[in-house]
Amino acid sequence: MQRFLVSMIAGLALLPAALADGAPERAHQRPYLFFSREDVPGLRERLQREPFKDRWERFMAHAENLLTRGTPAPDRVVQNSRHSLGVAGTTAFAYVMTGEERYGERAIRELEALLEAPRWDNPRYGWNRGTDLDAAELSVAGALVYDWCYDLMTPEQRRRIRDGLLEKGIELYLISIGDRPDGWVHNPVSNWAGVCHGGGGLLGLAFYHESSRARRAADAAREHLQRHLREVVLEDGGGHEGVMYWRYGVSYGLYMAVAGARFHGDDEGLFQDLTDRLAGYWDIYMQGPDLRYANFNTMGPNVFAGLYGGPEHRFQGGPAAAVNAFFESQVPEGDQLLLWGADRGSDRFYWPSTSPFYFIWRRDVPPAGPRPELQDAVLFRGSGHAILRSPRLWLAYSGGWTSNRSHSERSLGSFVLVVDDERFVHNPGSGSGSGDTENHSTILVNGQGQPRDVRGRFLRFGQAEGYSYLASDLSECYPDTGLARFVRHVVMVRGEYLVILDDLAAESEAEFEWRLQSWRPAADRGERRVTLRAERNDLHVISASPPYMDVGVTPDHGPFEFTMITVGPDGPRPETTLVTVLFPTERGRAAPAARMDDDGVLRVSAADEEDVITFRRNDARWELHSVNGEDTSGIGTGQERTLVPFR
Numbered sequence: 081m082q083r084f085l086v087s088m089i090a091g092l093a094l095l096p097a098a099l100a101d102g103a104p105e106r107a108h109q110r111p112y113l114f115f116s117r118e119d120v121p122g123l124r125e126r127l128q129r130e131p132f133k134d135r136w137e138r139f140m141a142h143a144e145n146l147l148t149r150g151t152p153a154p155d156r157v158v159q160n161s162r163h164s165l166g167v168a169g170t171t172a173f174a175y176v177m178t179g180e181e182r183y184g185e186r187a188i189r190e191l192e193a194l195l196e197a198p199r200w201d202n203p204r205y206g207w208n209r210g211t212d213l214d215a216a217e218l219s220v221a222g223a224l225v226y227d228w229c230y231d232l233m234t235p236e237q238r239r240r241i242r243d244g245l246l247e248k249g250i251e252l253y254l255i256s257i258g259d260r261p262d263g264w265v266h267n268p269v270s271n272w273a274g275v276c277h278g279g280g281g282l283l284g285l286a287f288y289h290e291s292s293r294a295r296r297a298a299d300a301a302r303e304h305l306q307r308h309l310r311e312v313v314l315e316d317g318g319g320h321e322g323v324m325y326w327r328y329g330v331s332y333g334l335y336m337a338v339a340g341a342r343f344h345g346d347d348e349g350l351f352q353d354l355t356d357r358l359a360g361y362w363d364i365y366m367q368g369p370d371l372r373y374a375n376f377n378t379m380g381p382n383v384f385a386g387l388y389g390g391p392e393h394r395f396q397g398g399p400a401a402a403v404n405a406f407f408e409s410q411v412p413e414g415d416q417l418l419l420w421g422a423d424r425g426s427d428r429f430y431w432p433s434t435s436p437f438y439f440i441w442r443r444d445v446p447p448a449g450p451r452p453e454l455q456d457a458v459l460f461r462g463s464g465h466a467i468l469r470s471p472r473l474w475l476a477y478s479g480g481w482t483s484n485r486s487h488s489e490r491s492l493g494s495f496v497l498v499v500d501d502e503r504f505v506h507n508p509g510s511g512s513g514s515g516d517t518e519n520h521s522t523i524l525v526n527g528q529g530q531p532r533d534v535r536g537r538f539l540r541f542g543q544a545e546g547y548s549y550l551a552s553d554l555s556e557c558y559p560d561t562g563l564a565r566f567v568r569h570v571v572m573v574r575g576e577y578l579v580i581l582d583d584l585a586a587e588s589e590a591e592f593e594w595r596l597q598s599w600r601p602a603a604d605r606g607e608r609r610v611t612l613r614a615e616r617n618d619l620h621v622i623s624a625s626p627p628y629m630d631v632g633v634t635p636d637h638g639p640f641e642f643t644m645i646t647v648g649p650d651g652p653r654p655e656t657t658l659v660t661v662l663f664p665t666e667r668g669r670a671a672p673a674a675r676m677d678d679d680g681v682l683r684v685s686a687a688d689e690e691d692v693i694t695f696r697r698n699d700a701r702w703e704l705h706s707v708n709g710e711d712t713s714g715i716g717t718g719q720e721r722t723l724v725p726f727r
Contacts, residue, residue, distance in 0.1 A: 110230040111176060113223065113285060113339045114440050124177055127439065131423050131447035134389075135434045142433035143174040147186050151193035158202045161214040161221075164194055166432045168221040172228040173436035184229040188237065191225045194218055195244035201252055207263070210256030211249075213272065216279025219249040220335060223286040224436075245283060246291055253280030253297050257304070265304065268311035269320050269486040274329025277301045277308060281336035285343055302340045306350055309333050313354050314462020316723050318362040321486045322377030323384070324429075327363065327400045331430060334406055335437070351410045358723055360407040362460050363399045364421045365467050366476065370501040371397065374476030376465065376494075378487040381509040388426045399425035402435045405442035414445070416452045417726040423448040452726045456575075457543040459550070459722050464492075464536060468548045470575025472664070474498040477570060479552040484533035489515040492536045493522035493554050493568050497578070499664040502614040506599050506642060523554075523568075523582060524593040525561040534559065538718025539567065540704070547707040548572040549715055562587045565655075569704055573691055577663040577672075579624075579682060581695060583702045585655035594647040594658050596621060602633045602643050609671055610645050617664050620671035623647055624682055625659035657702065680705070 109116070115123060127136040146167050152160045168190040175184030194200075200215040201208070211219070222245040226238075233241065256262040256276065264272035281301025287294035312319060312329060319326030341347035366374045372385045386397030404421035408414065422442050427435035459466045464480020476496045482488050489507075497505035505521055508514040517529020540551040554566045565585040572578055584592050603613035608623040610633055623629045632646045649656050661674040661684055672686035680695035680702065696705040704712050716722065 111227045112343070113227045113282070114342065114437075120176065123439065126444050127177065132439060132442070135438065139170070139434045139439075140174060140178075143170050143183055146171055147182060151190055154193075154196040154198065157194050157197035157218070158200065158214045161200075161217040162430065163432075164190055165217045165221040166430075168194075169224045169431070169436055170433060172225045173439075175232065176228040177439075181232060184232040187225045187229050188233060188241075191222055191241060192237075194221065195241065195248065197248070200248045208256075209260070209262055210254070210258075211252045211262075211276045211280050213275050215249065215252050216276045216332065219245070219253070219279035219283040220332065222249055223282045226286050242287060242290065246287065246293060249280065249283045250287070250291070250294050250297050253284070253301070254293065256280070257297075257300050267485050268308055269483055271321055271325040271329030271486070273304070273308045274312060274331075274333035276332075277304045278329075278332030278334070278336040281305065282339055285336065285339055288343070298340065301336055302344075305333050305337050305340075306348060309337060309350060310353055313357055313359045314460070315357065316362065316460040316462055316721060317354075317357045317359040318460035318463030318465055320377070320463060320481055320483050320488065322375065322379045322488075323363060323366050323373050324375075324379040325377070325487050327403065328430065330359075331400065331403055334403065338406065338441075354407065355410045358725055360399070360404045360418045360421060361723060361725075362463065362465070363404065363425075364417060365454060365458055365460070366465065367399065368474045368476065368496065368498045368503070369469075370498050370503050372503065374465070374478075374496045375507045375509050376476075376478045376491070376496075377483075377489050378510045378515065379507075381506065384426075384428060387424045389424060396426035397428055401425040401427050402437035402441055405438055409441055409443050411727055413727055414443070415725065415727050416448070419443075419445070419448040420451045424451070455722070455724060457541070457548040457722065459538060459541045459718060461538075461718070461721070464538070466538075466541065466550050466552075468543075468550070468570070468572045470548075470572065472500060473572060473575060473578070475570070475572065475578065477550060477552070479536040479538060479550075479554070479568075481535045482530055482532050482557070488532065489520065490517045490530040490532065491515070491520035491522060492530060492534070492557050493552065493566075494520035495570070497619075497662065499614070499617045499619060502617055504598055504600055504612055504614065504617075504619045504664070505662075506597055508597065508642065518595070519597065521596045523566060523584065524591075524595065525558050525563045525566075525584075525586070526591050527593070528558065528561045530557050531559065540712070540715050541718040541722065542715040544707075544712070544714050545710050546574055547710065549704055549707075549712065550718070551704070562590050565701070567701060569695075569702065571693060571704060571707065573684070573693065573707060577661060577684070579684070579693055580658075580660045580662065581702060581704075582658040582660075584658065585700075589652040589654050591652050592648050592656050592658070594660065596645040596647075596660075597642050598645070599642045602645070605631075605633060606671070611671065612643065612645075613667065616667055618667050618669065620661075620663045620665065621645055621647075622661040622663060622671060622674045623659075624661050624674040624684075625657060625676035629658070 171183045172187035202214045205212045284294040284298030384397045388396040399421035408418035466477040468475040534557040536554045552568045567583040569581040600612040604611040610621045612619040634644045674684045676682040682693040684691045694705040695702045
């Protein structure tokens with residue numbers, strides 16, 4: 081049993097191979113998608129010890145509540161697809177683990193209600209011809225119930241359910257991948273590819289030995305997901321669409337990829353590829369010390385907030401528990417960080433309670449200990465997301481790509497800043513217009529922001545004694561504005577405060593505007609300074625250069641009702657250098673003095689302590705030269721992997 085959990089493929093290759101070959105003696109031995117009948121006693125036994133026991137008790141309490149819930153009416157099936165997947169998958173797994181027929185009967189009843197809907201595709205996606213997100217979620221529900229509750233169905237039920245699933249699920253998927261493929265089919269960025277290939281493929285695998293159409297769907301989905309998962313999990317494991325949509329697509333993609341690898345006895349090197357990229361780390365690092373995520377690229381500010389195991393016994397937050405459990409299971413020597421992500425994360429949003437896949441994929445080893453100490457400076461090169469952290473500060477920076485093939489924001493150069501556990505600089509999150517550059521903490525040029533499909537690149541990234549540093553080149557990210565140069569330098573000094581130098585130039589005179597967005601109120605304004613106030617801390621936003629700079633505050637800006645601080649020259653100029661210091665103090669403490677001279681020497685003085693941060697010109701561009709005498713020669717180019725595995 082332990083060997084099965086450590087490796088999802090090798091230990092049970094014979095059964096999947098027999099099914100794939102269509103051996104009649106194996107044709108109806110179910111379940112087989114994720115585990116066999118012989119594996120069930122071992123799975124049941126491990127549910128009686130931690131870390132499974134607590135989750136199992138909560139899982140079963142939820143399953144019990146589902147027994148008395150009604151099923152959706154035919155005209156409400158599509159709108160409630162995710163809810164129905166949670167009902168069907170939860171009760172079906174409860175049945176196969178307990179043997180209590182009332183859970184299986186509830187799962188079958190949910191599935192039969194889903195098949196009463198005239199169609200499974202959602203008319204809101206008028207541009208799509210076949211399978212969509214709703215149909216894919218319903219397909220997963222159908223595959224799980226058919227596989228896990230097969231022995232509870234009568235022969236007539238099996239026939240009726242099979243025919244309905246082939247019509248409403250498989251045929252839709254085959255339309256999508258046909259002669260005129262839907263737009264998501266070959267899109268390596270969109271969550272649609274993971275969800276739809278995952279749902280259609282898993283359903284096809286459930287009927288592999290019963291329908292040639294299902295075999296075609298399963299084989300095609302497996303091929304598509306090989307490409308998709310290798311491309312959607314980027315260098316260092318990040319993703320372009322942001323944590324929420326990346327997690328959505330990868331979860332469903334793994335449902336099929338894992339089942340397909342088990343079925344065929346081979347994953348074609350996919351899981352090792354994802355393991356080498358440290359898949360799962362990005363999901364953990366992007367959660368701040370306030371237990372909310374850096375919600376770049378169309379993600380609500382409170383999505384996945386929290387961790388599993390707190391006083392709230394219903395919905396939990398944190399990293400993706402099942403996904404991290406799977407990635408951890410692929411590391412022969414184990415991975416402390418991924419195991420922590422599995423045990424302290426949840427499957428919130430896609431499953432109302434713990435996902436069955438946590439119990440299936442997590443290795444049978446003792447509970448994870450405290451979270452390993454994260455690195456203070458990490459760059460996820462593929463996504464262009466950077467994390468700078470200290471015991472007091474946490475900065476998440478976005479410098480990658482404004483996708484034109486998926487959910488994205490035109491917000492390169494923007495960042496999220498947390499002081500202790502209080503968030504001062506916010507991403508507005510999803511909503512009408514929220515993706516526009518003007519709603520993010522970055523630069524406008526002649527009142528214009530960034531379009532889709534532009535990319536930034538990192539010039540420097542790393543840390544040395546007393547500071548962390550990144551230099552992000554966004555010069556190509558403002559086409560048609562006349563911008564010639566925009567390099568944003570961010571220095572975290574002694575882990576206590578931030579210095580942001582924006583090196584800006586245009587082809588002719590241009591208006592440059594620096595913006596900072598916060599839901600914190602502006603409590604005080606002085607000459608070249610604004611103070612934002614939280615419950616325990618203040619954040620002093622100080623203009624350190626140049627002398628003609630103006631600082632303005634616009635409260636309740638736009639539909640998001642946040643405070644917007646604007647900084648910029650008093651008129652158009654061909655080039656400018658904007659130097660801003662973000663200095664947190666305990667609430668009510670005085671702001672420091674900060675001023676940069678013409679030679680690029682910035683002095684920041686607070687109480688009886690002074691820091692000297694020196695920039696130098698090189699071919700008209702600014703470069704960080706030293707911090708308190710410590711030179712920058714040891715800082716990397718942003719091309720090297722900085723992420724270190726916990727293995």
